[in-house]
Each structure stands twice: as structure tokens, then as C-alpha cells.
Amino acid sequence: MSYANGHAFPDEDVEEETLVADYQEQVNNYADEGADLGRADSIVSGGPADLRAQLEAAAAPLEFQASLETKFQSYDNYCSLFHYILNSDGPVEIETPSYFWAWDVIDEFIYQFESFCRYRNRVARTAPTEEEAQVLRENPNTWGCYSVLNVLYSLIQRSQINEQLAATKRGEDAQAVAGEYGSRPLYRMLGYFSIIGLLRVHCLLGDFSLALKTLDDIEMNKKAMFARVMAAHLNTYYYVGFSYMMLRRYADAVRMFSHILVYVSRTKNFQKGPNQGQFDAIAKKTEQMYALIALCVSFAPTRLDDSIHTTLREKYGEKFSKLQRGGPESLPIFKELFQSACPKFINPTPPDFDNPSLNIDPVDHHTEIFMDEVKNTLFNPLIKSYLKLYTTMSIQKLSNFLDVEPEKLRSWLLVNKQRSCRQIRWTEGGLLEGEIVGVLGNGSSEGLDYAIEGDLIHISEAKQGRRLVDWYLRNLARAY
Structure with missing residues (x-):
């Protein structure tokens, strides 16, 4: 089982x-x-x-x-x-x-x-x-x-x-x-x-x-x-x-x-x-x-x-x-x-x-x-779909696709990083206890992690080439 x-x-x-x-x-x-x-x-x-x-x-x-x-x-x-x-x-x-x-x-x-x-x-x-x-x-x-x-x-x-x-x-x-x-x-x-x-x-x-x-x-x-x-x-x-x-x-x-x-x-x-x-x-x-x-x-x-x-x-x-x-x-x-x-x-x-x-x-x-929690993570699936396609991407470019202010996007990314990419998972002992695990170890099929340095987002596990990325992002942006 x-x-x-x-x-x-x-x-x-x-x-x-x-x-x-x-x-x-x-x-x-x-x-x-x-x-x-x-x-x-x-x-x-x-x-x-x-x-x-x-x-x-x-x-x-x-x-x-x-x-x-x-x-x-x-x-x-x-x-x-x-x-x-x-x-x-x-x-x-x-x-x-x-x-x-x-x-x-x-x-x-x-x-x-x-x-x-x-x-x-x-x-x-x-x-x-x-x-x-x-x-x-x-x-x-x-x-x-x-x-x-x-x-x-x-x-x-x-x-x-x-x-x-x-x-x-x-x-x-x-x-x-x-x-x-x-x-x-x-x-x-x-x-x-x-x-x-x-x-x-x-x-x-x-x-x-x-x-x-x-x-x-x-x-x-x-x-x-x-x-x-x-x-x-x-x-x-x-x-x-x-x-x-x-x-x-x-x-x-x-x-x-x-x-x-x-x-x-x-x-x-x-x-x-x-x-x-x-x-x-x-x-x-x-x-x-x-x-x-x-x-x-x-x-x-x-x-x-x-x-x-x-x-x-x-x-x-x-x-x-x-x-x-x-x-x-x-x-x-x-x-x-x-x-x-x-x-x-x-x-x-x-x-x-x-x-x-x-x-x-x-x-x-x-x-x-x-x-309130839902609204803080409302665009996480869409954000992840963009980030999967790059190894490095500027916050400004991503904010243009999402039609949000760069600083608001930065806050979303930081909140998602803190809450989703690293979580406490219980294994034994009291139910409030647990081990800190990363997104790549939590059973997720997303396989995505990122870090923010200045105005740049560094993404691991990028999937696509640049030409396909530009075409896909244009069409995805129209859909939303």
C-alpha cells in the first residue's frame, strides 16, 4: 500500500x-x-x-x-x-x-x-x-x-x-x-x-x-x-x-x-x-x-x-x-x-x-x-509554469507576463519560496515536530527550485530552449 x-x-x-x-x-x-x-x-x-x-x-x-x-x-x-x-x-x-x-x-x-x-x-x-x-x-x-x-x-x-x-x-x-x-x-x-x-x-x-x-x-x-x-x-x-x-x-x-x-x-x-x-x-x-x-x-x-x-x-x-x-x-x-x-x-x-x-x-x-493564504499563492501555478522554462529570468520580465508590479511579484516569490520550497514534515515524536525538507524531496512532481539575486531569478530544472520559451510565453500570456 x-x-x-x-x-x-x-x-x-x-x-x-x-x-x-x-x-x-x-x-x-x-x-x-x-x-x-x-x-x-x-x-x-x-x-x-x-x-x-x-x-x-x-x-x-x-x-x-x-x-x-x-x-x-x-x-x-x-x-x-x-x-x-x-x-x-x-x-x-x-x-x-x-x-x-x-x-x-x-x-x-x-x-x-x-x-x-x-x-x-x-x-x-x-x-x-x-x-x-x-x-x-x-x-x-x-x-x-x-x-x-x-x-x-x-x-x-x-x-x-x-x-x-x-x-x-x-x-x-x-x-x-x-x-x-x-x-x-x-x-x-x-x-x-x-x-x-x-x-x-x-x-x-x-x-x-x-x-x-x-x-x-x-x-x-x-x-x-x-x-x-x-x-x-x-x-x-x-x-x-x-x-x-x-x-x-x-x-x-x-x-x-x-x-x-x-x-x-x-x-x-x-x-x-x-x-x-x-x-x-x-x-x-x-x-x-x-x-x-x-x-x-x-x-x-x-x-x-x-x-x-x-x-x-x-x-x-x-x-x-x-x-x-x-x-x-x-x-x-x-x-x-x-x-x-x-x-x-x-x-x-x-x-x-x-x-x-x-x-x-x-x-x-x-x-x-x-x-488570505489563497490570494497570496493564487498565481503560484502560473508562475511555476513560466519559471520551468528558464534557467535565469529577470523579475521585470516575469512581472510583464503576469501584469503585476515587480515588487509585488518579488513578495509573491519570497512567500512561495518560504512556504512551498521548504516545509516541515513529521516523521516521529510530537506532531508539531518534524524535519525541514526541500521541494525536491517532498514528493512533488514539480521538480522546481529558485533563488532571487537582485533583479534576477535563478531557476533549477529548466526544461525548454529559448526559442520555444518565447513562443510559449506569448501564447500563455494571451490565455490569461
């Missing part, structure tokens, strides 16, 4: 078949465990049976059209549940939950937080009724960012999960550092998936470096616990890949998206089951990643797995070609794909209900940031 840039993940071939079989078994088990999930009204402390009922309720999706009162009640229920788990006299005892179950608790908790923040911001931007605004204004801490982060960090700390993962990476016994709480499966699983939850929350808040930093102790391979749950597996690679893309580490983003998309294609026959809503969400997330990988390849052309490249051509057709050509006509496509595929960003603080015009849509804000 080949991946972008010619790299495979550790033990890729050895683990693939085992993981696919394990996933099929997990799906079958989930059908038995999840058939009778229901939401209870309040947290009670009558024993393990009551706690199990509350965990099942916490994993059950909230109705899409739930009232504001119901959303408040759900928040109170989560607070009571996590308070009981974290602050009881000693670890609570309960039958070992499944990976699916533990993931669903954390996933639904963060989803309701995300949905409430988006709802509150939308209400504040659309001149709400006084009654609705007053209720939200009087409850600024309900589904507050601090409260959600506090729960996730507390579960991680109580379970000692980072210490356990670090010990495992060193080849040591994780139980030796697990402590009284971390040795219990309930705490270990909730703590583990809280790390994945933090990745998601920090990404929703727009802190992409911190999002990647949270996974320092988790190994990105098929032996990881998140790989046992398809939704967790998919979300992990989606948010890691998206964070890399927003940090302009396009080769790493392509690698992450390629890995999970190839895996999804191999397990698609198992993605039908009793929880159809969850598997529909998996299909939607997969579509989003195809859009994101199309954007990344447009910024940094690279070799893709054949199945992914074929799918991109089938899904986007001419749109994909326009993205790769760049130019003004590609701008609407960049914006369309980004907004359809990006996370539903949220604000970390409550909005201003008294001044609706001051509240901005976080998705629009991050779209503007992304489009």
Missing part, C-alpha cells in the same frame, strides 16, 4: 487486516450494547446500575430540535455526572464499558457544547427576542468553554492517561504509573478519549498548534486505542490533518487524510449497522476530507494514492483542475470547498447580545484567514 510522499505508517501492512477484522467485531458488539440507550432525567448515586444508566444517557444524542430548557438541563446532567466520577471518595466501580461507549460519552458531550455555542452566537447575530436574549445573558457559564475544558483536562489528569501512554512508548509497564484511578477501565477510557476531545475543542477554537500538542503521547498508528472505534479514528485524522493544513504543513495534511481515506475505503462494507446516524456522520466526514485533500494538493502538488486521485477527479472534475491551475477563477471554488469541509468553529466567549453587529461568525472569520 502506498501513500502520499511515498511514506507508510509504522507496521502499516502487518496491522491492516487485523484492524479491519477488529472493527467488524466492534460493530457487531455495538449492536448488542447500544440497543436500549435512553436519557435519564438527573444524576443519582444509587450504585453502579444508576451510574451505568447515566453514562448511557450521556452517550445518547440530544434531539436536534431540543428546546433551550432541554439544553440547559443536559448541561446540568453532564456536570453532575462528571462531578460524581471525578470527585467521589475513591474511584467509582462499574462494569467495564466498551470503547464505543466511552467514545460516545465524550463525543456527545463536545458535540452539545459545540452546537450550543453556535446556536448562542447565531441568536446574538440575528437580533434575538428580548426573552431569549435575557435567558442566554443570565447564563453565560452554561456550556462555557472553561467548564468543558476543565472536564476534559480533569479526566486526563485523574486517569493519569498521559503518563500511561508515555510509559508504554518507553516500553515500560503502564500500570506502574496508572494510580488508583487510572487502573480502572472507566477512567482510562474516558481519559484517553478526552485527549481526542481536546484535539477537537482546540481546533474548534482555532488554536491549531495546541490541538496537535495535545496528542504528544498518542502514537499515530493502528495500535492506538482510538483506532478501535471508527468514528474516533476518523475524527482524529480529520482534526490532525485540518490543523496541519491551517499551519501550512500541506505534505503532513495530505499524509493524514490519505491514510484514513484509504482505510475507510477498505472498511466501507462494515459501515452499515444499527446506529445508522453515526455511520452517516462517518460518510459526511469522509466527504469533507476529500475536499480538504483537494485544497492541500492545490497548495502543494504531490503524489496521491491512485484510488484517492481517481475519487477526486470523479467528485470534483473541472473544479479540481481549476484549483490546480490557480488564478482568479479558482477563488470561489477554494471558498466553497473550505466552508463545506472545515469544522464548525466556535467563539471561546459569550457573544454581545446588546450589539448584534459586533458579533462575527467564527466560520466566516477563519474563512477570511484561509482566503
Whole structure:
């Protein structure tokens, strides 16, 4: 199996078949465990049976059209549940939950937080009724960012999960550092998936470096616990890949998206089951990643797995070609794909209900940031097509072909040199770490590098003779 840039993940071939079989078994088990999930009204402390009922309720999706009162009640229920788990006299005892179950608790908790923040911001931007605004204004801490982060960090700390993962990476016994709480499966699983939850929350808040930093102790391979749950597996690679893309580490983003998309294609026959809503969400997330990988390849052309490249051509057709050509006509496509595929960003603080015009849509804000990057590299494909034809070319001559000011062109060239010709690529260790690689080593078929000296551009890998160059440039200039 080949991946972008010619790299495979550790033990890729050895683990693939085992993981696919394990996933099929997990799906079958989930059908038995999840058939009778229901939401209870309040947290009670009558024993393990009551706690199990509350965990099942916490994993059950909230109705899409739930009232504001119901959303408040759900928040109170989560607070009571996590308070009981974290602050009881000693670890609570309960039958070992499944990976699916533990993931669903954390996933639904963060989803309701995300949905409430988006709802509150939308209400504040659309001149709400006084009654609705007053209720939200009087409850600024309900589904507050601090409260959600506090729960996730507390579960991680109580379970000692980072210490356990670090010990495992060193080849040591994780139980030796697990402590009284971390040795219990309930705490270990909730703590583990809280790390994945933090990745998601920090990404929703727009802190992409911190999002990647949270996974320092988790190994990105098929032996990881998140790989046992398809939704967790998919979300992990989606948010890691998206964070890399927003940090302009396009080769790493392509690698992450390629890995999970190839895996999804191999397990698609198992993605039908009793929880159809969850598997529909998996299909939607997969579509989003195809859009994101199309954007990344447009910024940094690279070799893709054949199945992914074929799918991109089938899904986007001419749109994909326009993205790769760049130019003004590609701008609407960049914006369309980004907004359809990006996370539903949220604000970390409550909005201003008294001044609706001051509240901005976080998705629009991050779209503007992304489009600024697009505009900075808009003519890169065209510039490269010119530079390929020369060994030395003056900035003035190139600016005449592009019909831009020489100094503006110089800025474009410097930005492209800094961002495209040399990039950090992750190999091992923390996801923010990596080796600096040049364009000729990043898997690109461009094979182009250049240096600027005064008013001259020195290009390597020139392809054509001077006579053909002049003829080609004249015709290409007319086309644009």
C-alpha cells in the first residue's frame, strides 16, 4: 500500500487486516450494547446500575430540535455526572464499558457544547427576542468553554492517561504509573478519549498548534486505542490533518487524510449497522476530507494514492483542475470547498447580545484567514509554469507576463519560496515536530527550485530552449 510522499505508517501492512477484522467485531458488539440507550432525567448515586444508566444517557444524542430548557438541563446532567466520577471518595466501580461507549460519552458531550455555542452566537447575530436574549445573558457559564475544558483536562489528569501512554512508548509497564484511578477501565477510557476531545475543542477554537500538542503521547498508528472505534479514528485524522493544513504543513495534511481515506475505503462494507446516524456522520466526514485533500494538493502538488486521485477527479472534475491551475477563477471554488469541509468553529466567549453587529461568525472569520493564504499563492501555478522554462529570468520580465508590479511579484516569490520550497514534515515524536525538507524531496512532481539575486531569478530544472520559451510565453500570456 502506498501513500502520499511515498511514506507508510509504522507496521502499516502487518496491522491492516487485523484492524479491519477488529472493527467488524466492534460493530457487531455495538449492536448488542447500544440497543436500549435512553436519557435519564438527573444524576443519582444509587450504585453502579444508576451510574451505568447515566453514562448511557450521556452517550445518547440530544434531539436536534431540543428546546433551550432541554439544553440547559443536559448541561446540568453532564456536570453532575462528571462531578460524581471525578470527585467521589475513591474511584467509582462499574462494569467495564466498551470503547464505543466511552467514545460516545465524550463525543456527545463536545458535540452539545459545540452546537450550543453556535446556536448562542447565531441568536446574538440575528437580533434575538428580548426573552431569549435575557435567558442566554443570565447564563453565560452554561456550556462555557472553561467548564468543558476543565472536564476534559480533569479526566486526563485523574486517569493519569498521559503518563500511561508515555510509559508504554518507553516500553515500560503502564500500570506502574496508572494510580488508583487510572487502573480502572472507566477512567482510562474516558481519559484517553478526552485527549481526542481536546484535539477537537482546540481546533474548534482555532488554536491549531495546541490541538496537535495535545496528542504528544498518542502514537499515530493502528495500535492506538482510538483506532478501535471508527468514528474516533476518523475524527482524529480529520482534526490532525485540518490543523496541519491551517499551519501550512500541506505534505503532513495530505499524509493524514490519505491514510484514513484509504482505510475507510477498505472498511466501507462494515459501515452499515444499527446506529445508522453515526455511520452517516462517518460518510459526511469522509466527504469533507476529500475536499480538504483537494485544497492541500492545490497548495502543494504531490503524489496521491491512485484510488484517492481517481475519487477526486470523479467528485470534483473541472473544479479540481481549476484549483490546480490557480488564478482568479479558482477563488470561489477554494471558498466553497473550505466552508463545506472545515469544522464548525466556535467563539471561546459569550457573544454581545446588546450589539448584534459586533458579533462575527467564527466560520466566516477563519474563512477570511484561509482566503488570505489563497490570494497570496493564487498565481503560484502560473508562475511555476513560466519559471520551468528558464534557467535565469529577470523579475521585470516575469512581472510583464503576469501584469503585476515587480515588487509585488518579488513578495509573491519570497512567500512561495518560504512556504512551498521548504516545509516541515513529521516523521516521529510530537506532531508539531518534524524535519525541514526541500521541494525536491517532498514528493512533488514539480521538480522546481529558485533563488532571487537582485533583479534576477535563478531557476533549477529548466526544461525548454529559448526559442520555444518565447513562443510559449506569448501564447500563455494571451490565455490569461
